[in-house]
Amino acid sequence: MKILVCISHVPDTTSKINFTDGDTKFDTNGVQFVINPNDEFGLTRAMWFKEKQGASVDVVNVGGTETEPTLRKALAIGADTAIRVNTPATDGYSVAKELAKVVKDGNYDLVIAGRESIDYNGGMVPGMLAAMIDANYVANCISLEVDGTSAKAVREIDGGKESVSTSLPLVIGGQKGLVEESDLRIPNMRGIMMARKKPLNVVEAADANAETSVKSFEKPAPKGDVKLIDADNVEELVNLLHNEAKVI
Amino acid sequence: MSVLVYTESEKGKFKKASFEVASYAKAIAEQMGTTVTAITVNADDTSALGEYGVEKVLNVKDSGLDKFNAKTYAAAIQQAAEKEGAKVVVVSSSANARYLAPILAVGLDAGYVSNVVEKPSNTSPFTVKHSVFTNKAFANTEINTDVKIVGLSNNAFGLVENSASATAEDFTPSLPESGVNVESVDKATDKVSIADAEIVVSGGRGLKGPENWGLIEELAEVLGAATACSKPVSDLGWRPHSEHVGQTGKPVASNLYIAIGISGAIQHLAGINSSKVKVVINTDPEAPFFKAADYGIVGDAFEVVPKLTEKLKEFKAQNA
Numbered sequence: 001m002k003i004l005v006c007i008s009h010v011p012d013t014t015s016k017i018n019f020t021d022g023d024t025k026f027d028t029n030g031v032q033f034v035i036n037p038n039d040e041f042g043l044t045r046a047m048w049f050k051e052k053q054g055a056s057v058d059v060v061n062v063g064g065t066e067t068e069p070t071l072r073k074a075l076a077i078g079a080d081t082a083i084r085v086n087t088p089a090t091d092g093y094s095v096a097k098e099l100a101k102v103v104k105d106g107n108y109d110l111v112i113a114g115r116e117s118i119d120y121n122g123g124m125v126p127g128m129l130a131a132m133i134d135a136n137y138v139a140n141c142i143s144l145e146v147d148g149t150s151a152k153a154v155r156e157i158d159g160g161k162e163s164v165s166t167s168l169p170l171v172i173g174g175q176k177g178l179v180e181e182s183d184l185r186i187p188n189m190r191g192i193m194m195a196r197k198k199p200l201n202v203v204e205a206a207d208a209n210a211e212t213s214v215k216s217f218e219k220p221a222p223k224g225d226v227k228l229i230d231a232d233n234v235e236e237l238v239n240l241l242h243n244e245a246k247v248i
Numbered sequence: 249m250s251v252l253v254y255t256e257s258e259k260g261k262f263k264k265a266s267f268e269v270a271s272y273a274k275a276i277a278e279q280m281g282t283t284v285t286a287i288t289v290n291a292d293d294t295s296a297l298g299e300y301g302v303e304k305v306l307n308v309k310d311s312g313l314d315k316f317n318a319k320t321y322a323a324a325i326q327q328a329a330e331k332e333g334a335k336v337v338v339v340s341s342s343a344n345a346r347y348l349a350p351i352l353a354v355g356l357d358a359g360y361v362s363n364v365v366e367k368p369s370n371t372s373p374f375t376v377k378h379s380v381f382t383n384k385a386f387a388n389t390e391i392n393t394d395v396k397i398v399g400l401s402n403n404a405f406g407l408v409e410n411s412a413s414a415t416a417e418d419f420t421p422s423l424p425e426s427g428v429n430v431e432s433v434d435k436a437t438d439k440v441s442i443a444d445a446e447i448v449v450s451g452g453r454g455l456k457g458p459e460n461w462g463l464i465e466e467l468a469e470v471l472g473a474a475t476a477c478s479k480p481v482s483d484l485g486w487r488p489h490s491e492h493v494g495q496t497g498k499p500v501a502s503n504l505y506i507a508i509g510i511s512g513a514i515q516h517l518a519g520i521n522s523s524k525v526k527v528v529i530n531t532d533p534e535a536p537f538f539k540a541a542d543y544g545i546v547g548d549a550f551e552v553v554p555k556l557t558e559k560l561k562e563f564k565a566q567n568a
């Protein structure tokens with residue numbers, strides 16, 4: 001089985017979010033970038049397939065040179081080859097279009113992407129990709145088993161979960177549950193050394209046009225101070241929630 | 249030309265989010281000087297949609313669609329959009345709507361923006377505001393394609409009554425092979441889901457162990473609320489993963505979010521920040537959650553929560 005894991009390069013979850021150039025650009029100053037958490041769960045599941053079922057695992061990112069350390073980290077975790085499609089990621093559609101070309105050229109059977117990337121939270125790249133290459137697609141995937149060309153997956157739905165059967169070629173939008181937090185791997189020294197020797201192939205972009213473009217950013221309005229209520233007077237909280245906040 | 253809205257139903261009944269997306273579609277239709285058409289799948293009675301501004305309903309009735317399938321549902325919506333010449337398609341932020349929207353976007357060659365929080369600031373160029381960086385910021389984004397898809401964030405727009413009378417007609421799309429077959433669905437029918445809830449009661453590590461979750465459940469029950477938890481609580485196995493909220497868990501956009509024994513780490517707050525009113529109960533007055541909350545009680549959850557549940561019961565009894 002040939003697996004492709006799509007890796008989005010995102011600010012670490014503790015990052016302070018600021019903008020520059022008149023609020024038109026994300027300020028990367030002092031921001032630490034990481035593998036998108038949803039993709040890290042997917043990559044770890046891919047390593048399981050590699051080790052237990054003999055799959056090959058490539059990782060791909062659509063982005064500029066600045067994303068290479070993130071791809072190297074994925075190699076250090078155990079991926080075989082990294083691919084960087086050399087173009088800035090402008091919107092979900094154009095990224096999906098680039099990925100579709102990579103999947104076709106590489107004849108991948110299984111594409112593991114994340115439920116959403118924690119920067120733009122689009123939640124759209126894997127679904128668009130699946131539609132473009134006419135593959136099956138499972139969103140919010142919390143469990144995946146593959147046997148030959150058939151697959152069984154579990155999808156999280158509002159208020160529960162759903163078990164589905166499907167077949168390869170398959171794209172999933174994965175998240176925690178695919179593997180547990182405790183299964184995630186921190187690259188060790190050997191992994192890091194080996195990653196330096198593994199191929200990181202830069203491919204030129206097929207010219208996919210973006211369909212949407214961000215014009216400006218804004219931050220939420222600053223919040224007023226918290227209203228403190230005495231622990232011996234919880235009735236006051238009930239009153240405030242009813243009369244002032246009007247939420248009960 | 250019209251605005252098409254996908255109004256979801258479950259076992260034939262509309263969800264509240266369906267009326268919200270209908271209200272929102274009506275607001276866009278007014279901006280653009282057109283009308284709203286809704287598409288429904290196996291809904292029993294569609295007359296209520298008129299109360300939220302829908303003028304025409306396309307009813308798809310097909311027992312093959314009893315179980316949700318993203319690809320076939322997307323195909324049905326795509327054909328409805330083509331038939332109506334819709335320039336804008338509105339969907340909700342339910343798990344199912346998010347599943348089908350990207351497929352629909354490719355089918356319609358339409359630009360899609362999710363997590364939209366307001367009506368478009370402009371319809372030409374079509375510009376929407378949506379939350380990004382897990383609620384730490386908003387982006388104003390232009391959609392440049394002829395047809396646009398807008399995914400509305402839950403509880404962002406609210407319900408707007410707008411009585412029209414909806415005419416209904418049957419609609420029979422041609423459906424593709426699905427490729428993904430549902431084998432079984434495991435869903436608690438007696439509980440409110442976090443996505444649909446107006447109130448969410450959430451517990452953190454401050455509750456000390458799973459045996460104390462009765463506190464959270466009783467409070468949630470009086471409020472008709474969904475229960476949630478912080479990440480360590482689900483990592484420790486005290487609660488199921490499906491209750492984990494925050495940046496790497498489920499997003500919460502309820503009207504009221506009550507955090508009990510949760511410190512308010514940045515990753516937790518990111519996921520719940522779009523809730524309208526936030527209450528924190530925590531022993532530590534320095535807990536970061538107090539900076540994010542609207543109301544706070546510095547106190548021991550084991551004393552405060554039972555009292556609060558009691559007072560809410562009295563309140564409910566009086567206001568029933």
Ligand SMILES: Cc1cc2nc3c(=O)[nH]c(=O)nc-3n(C[C@H](O)[C@H](O)[C@H](O)COP(=O)(O)OP(=O)(O)OC[C@H]3O[C@@H](n4cnc5c(N)ncnc54)[C@H](O)[C@@H]3O)c2cc1C
Nearest residue numbers: 452453454478479494495496509510511515516531532549
């Ligand atoms: C990559 C990454 C992603 C993450 N994603 C998420 C996420 O999506 N969601 C999430 O929640 N976290 C997330 N976290 C974890 C986050 O950083 C915090 O560790 C976590 O939110 C803390 O959970 P907590 O508040 O329940 O526990 P703690 O931080 O241990 O806080 C417990 C609180 O309970 C209070 N307390 C103790 N006893 C009582 C009592 N008797 N009554 C009342 N209060 C009491 C304490 O004062 C304290 O404030 C993430 C972390 C990382 C690194």
Ligand SMILES: Nc1ncnc2c1ncn2[C@@H]1O[C@H](COP(=O)(O)O)[C@@H](O)[C@H]1O
Nearest residue numbers: 006062089113114116117122123124125
């Ligand atoms: N620039 C990118 N390069 C590679 N994969 C991406 C990129 N952007 C998004 N993805 C994948 O698509 C998933 C969903 O992203 P999004 O639709 O942007 O929320 C991510 O978890 C990644 O797996």
